[in-house]
Amino acid sequence: MPSLFFTRLRQGQRTLPFPDAGPDLPERFRGLPIIDQSLCPSGCDACVEACPTDAIASDDSLAIDLGRCLFCSECSNACPQGAIQFSRQYQLAASRRADLVLKTGQSLQLAHRLADDLHRILGRSLKLRQVSAGGCNGCEADINVLNTVVFDLGRFGIQFVASPRHADGLLVTGPVTRNMSLALEKTYAAVPHPKIVIAVGACAIAGGPFREHPEVLNGAGAILAVDLFIPGCPPHPITILDGLLRLIGKIASPAAAHGEAP
Amino acid sequence: MTISLPSFHNGEPISLASVPLLSIREFREEIIAAAGAGATLTALFGTPAESGRVRLFSVLGDPVAGGLAALSAEVDDAYPCLTVECPQAHWFEREIAEQWRIEPQGHPWLKPIRFQAPYRPPGRTWARLPGVTDFFAVRGPEVHEVAVGPVHAGIIEPGHFRFQCHGERVFHLEISLGYQHRGIEPALVGGPGKRTIHMIETLSGDTSIGHATAYCEAMEGLGGVAVPARAQALRAVALELERLANHTGDLAALAGDVGYLPTAAYCGRIRGDFLNLTAAICGSRFGRGMVRPGGVLFDVDPRLAADLTRRLDNALKDLEDAGRLMWDAPSVQARFQDTGAITAETCAALGLVGPAARACGVERDIRQDFPSGFFRFAQIPISRWSTGDVFARAWVRWLEIQRSGVFVREQLASLPHGAIQTPVGAPRPDHLVVVLTEGWRGAIAHVAITDPNGRFARYKVIDPSFRNWIGLAIAMREQQISDFPLCNKSFNLSYCGHDL
CATH class of the missing domain: 1.10.645.10 (Cytochrome-c3 Hydrogenase, chain B)
Structure with missing residues (x-):
């Protein structure tokens, strides 16, 4: 018993002060990609060709689909001019799928709070059922970590629950395999109304590295209406937490500014 | 070993022509003899052969000498299974049966492992609805069955577990996977x-x-x-x-x-x-x-x-x-x-x-x-x-x-x-x-x-995980069903790594 006590003292208080203070991210962290169109040589499609998930389009100017992006840096490594750079912005969650397609000079429209009627019901107590539907255990692990003392998800009124009948919504990971689609549908049906769906990771948003495989449905959006998209492969836990807190209004999202880099 | 197989090292490429193409009889004898002498069955899988048949490849590992050996044999729609004489092959042969529609005859437990589409046309060997298979069942007074999953209580990947219990005691656990199959x-x-x-x-x-x-x-x-x-x-x-x-x-x-x-x-x-x-x-x-x-x-x-x-x-x-x-x-x-x-x-x-x-x-x-x-x-x-x-x-x-x-x-x-x-x-x-x-x-x-x-x-x-899921099933025999989470965590296996 004394050793329990002294260990407790030595291990100390480890909960991050987030969101009151910013997170301590690694120097080499790859967050929101930034496009500098002025550096992009015309006629060069090196980044488009390098991207493993076809997340980059170059019709009139470059556009990156953060929903497909693996944040792997193949594009920035391929660009001879450095026109694409990964910034340290960890806030990546969006409310609409279309908001994740980031064009040159456009800042990301971050997720907004739930509509008033939903927010009144779910804003202070959000219970989620997690369903992995082909997830690689990367997203799952970094969702699980929100339950540790470091992130202490419970202090925000958010909890992962065992039964869909006790849940206010689903948090889906993985590209939604054909072999899991029925189980996902049944789990969704078991959640009482009103209910929300959150898609975490490139797989759940757009299929990730398995996009267009006949065995997958390219994400949760194929069978469910998604209320929150959290990009990444996997997203950093702080990115997931930031998205959840925006959804319940504990972090406010300004309207996106157009014409300037974020 | 009855035939001396050329040995190579981990990571050393060998020409395909140097991999012996044996008769299925020799292929089986080699594997059974080597496994009996302590070799690990490192791999056993099918590839399409030009003839329209399937060429089975096997890789054997000698953990003492550190050498590997490869051998192969072509088969049509069936061959006498290895599993009865070489239990290490059991999951590999179920995979071969599912992927290539080949029957390892005499396999004691021939069921799908992933509920995936076969690689060899036409059609399918088994019904494709995951988890729908003839589970081993125990009958008798006070025997009951517990089914868990694919969706589990925690933040964890999906899989289906079927327990045959007598009170709290587990007679048998059967694990059915494939929900994570991404092709x-x-x-x-x-x-x-x-x-x-x-x-x-x-x-x-x-x-x-x-x-x-x-x-x-x-x-x-x-x-x-x-x-x-x-x-x-x-x-x-x-x-x-x-x-x-x-x-x-x-x-x-x-x-x-x-x-x-x-x-x-x-x-x-x-x-x-x-x-x-x-x-x-x-x-x-x-x-x-x-x-x-x-x-x-x-x-x-x-x-x-x-x-x-x-x-x-x-x-x-x-x-x-x-x-x-x-x-x-x-x-x-x-x-x-x-x-x-x-x-x-x-x-x-x-x-x-x-x-x-x-x-x-x-x-x-x-x-x-x-x-x-x-x-x-x-x-x-x-x-x-x-x-x-x-x-x-x-x-x-x-x-x-x-x-x-x-x-x-x-x-x-x-x-x-x-x-x-x-x-x-x-x-x-x-x-x-x-x-x-x-x-x-x-x-x-x-x-x-x-x-x-x-x-x-x-x-x-x-x-x-492909090799170890059976370990969890065996470890659960004669245990209390309440110890399943503990046994499961002590293996902590990958569903997606198995399902691919």
């Missing part, structure tokens, strides 16, 4: 392509470094290049950090499952400290983007090495404290000891790998038996225990944490000088390469076969 193997055929490494890194996303290293060593073998020593050392550091993080997380989960919250809370946090060390090197907590064919993408300068060492020491110190609490708690030991025990004989017969095998006293570790990369120059002693129970599986992880910690500290202090990357040539056509690495769950095997154009004709991935 990775067919998507790798025709590669390598720009998406290949990303599928490899996410085929079991908590083992990105282990699988990426295996893939890259295969590409380097086929391309005929030697990777700079500094890159090899950094790969080994990343692999051991992956082991540290996952083993620590497993200790947290085991403590949590017996309700010992101090160690669960501390280790849950310390696991993140190890993940953050990997992120400090390559920006990703799971090592995504670290290992690439020809080397690594991120270097560690002296300042970063010093920072990593300081943080590693702090994490190990906290872990020592957190672990001691659990090892000294009689209530924890009472739950861990004698729960879910497997004998060394069963372990060897089934071909279990990794900490689960070493916990049965079986001395099996790719880093020692078939070393490749930096493990040819720097060794890590094998950690073993003998009781084969939950305690042993936890304790082996604890021992491995100590040894990996020492290894990482030593390597960071003495990284070889030089480049971290070298260009890799195109893969040699018509070759076969076998790469083994010791991931944190155990032996990872990749077998690449190239076509006449140097593209993948077949890329076979064998995650350690």
Whole structure:
């Protein structure tokens, strides 16, 4: 018993002060990609060709689909001019799928709070059922970590629950395999109304590295209406937490500014 | 062995023409004799043959001499199964039956393992609705059945578990997987392509470094290049950090499952400290983007090495404290000891790998038996225990944490000088390469076969979970059903790594 006590003292208080203070991210962290169109040589499609998930389009100017992006840096490594750079912005969650397609000079429209009627019901107590539907255990692990003392998800009124009948919504990971689609549908049906769906990771948003495989449905959006998209492969836990807190209004999202880099 | 097979090393490509094409009778005799003499069945899988038949390949490993041997045979729609005489083959043969519509005749447990579409047209062999199969059932007074999953109570991947119980006692557990099947193997055929490494890194996303290293060593073998020593050392550091993080997380989960919250809370946090060390090197907590064919993408300068060492020491110190609490708690030991025990004989017969095998006293570790990369120059002693129970599986992880910690500290202090990357040539056509690495769950095997154009004709991935799921089922026999979560955590197997 004394050793329990002294260990407790030595291990100390480890909960991050987030969101009151910013997170301590690694120097080499790859967050929101930034496009500098002025550096992009015309006629060069090196980044488009390098991207493993076809997340980059170059019709009139470059556009990156953060929903497909693996944040792997193949594009920035391929660009001879450095026109694409990964910034340290960890806030990546969006409310609409279309908001994740980031064009040159456009800042990301971050997720907004739930509509008033939903927010009144779910804003202070959000219970989620997690369903992995082909997830690689990367997203799952970094969702699980929100339950540790470091992130202490419970202090925000958010909890992962065992039964869909006790849940206010689903948090889906993985590209939604054909072999899991029925189980996902049944789990969704078991959640009482009103209910929300959150898609975490490139797989759940757009299929990730398995996009267009006949065995997958390219994400949760194929069978469910998604209320929150959290990009990444996997997203950093702080990115997931930031998205959840925006959804319940504990972090406010300004309207996106157009014409300037974020 | 009745025929002498040419031996080759881990990562050494051999020409496809040099792989003996035997009759199915000789093929079976070779495998049964070798397995009986202590060889590991490293791989057994089908590939399409020009004749429209299926060519079965087998790779045998000699853990004492460190050599590998490959052999093959062509079959039509059926052949006499190996499983009865060589139980290691049981899951491989179920996979062959499902993928190629070939019946291993006499297989005692022939059911789908992934509920996937067969690779060989036409149609399907089994109904494709996952989890719908004829489960083994026990009947009698007071016998009942418990079905769990695919959706489980925690934040965890999907799988279906069917228990045959007598009161609280489990007679039998059958595990039915396939829910995570993403079609990775067919998507790798025709590669390598720009998406290949990303599928490899996410085929079991908590083992990105282990699988990426295996893939890259295969590409380097086929391309005929030697990777700079500094890159090899950094790969080994990343692999051991992956082991540290996952083993620590497993200790947290085991403590949590017996309700010992101090160690669960501390280790849950310390696991993140190890993940953050990997992120400090390559920006990703799971090592995504670290290992690439020809080397690594991120270097560690002296300042970063010093920072990593300081943080590693702090994490190990906290872990020592957190672990001691659990090892000294009689209530924890009472739950861990004698729960879910497997004998060394069963372990060897089934071909279990990794900490689960070493916990049965079986001395099996790719880093020692078939070393490749930096493990040819720097060794890590094998950690073993003998009781084969939950305690042993936890304790082996604890021992491995100590040894990996020492290894990482030593390597960071003495990284070889030089480049971290070298260009890799195109893969040699018509070759076969076998790469083994010791991931944190155990032996990872990749077998690449190239076509006449140097593209993948077949890329076979064998995650350690593929071999170990049966271990969990066996460990549950005669246990209380309430001990299932504990037994499950003590294996902590990958669903997606199995389902591919």
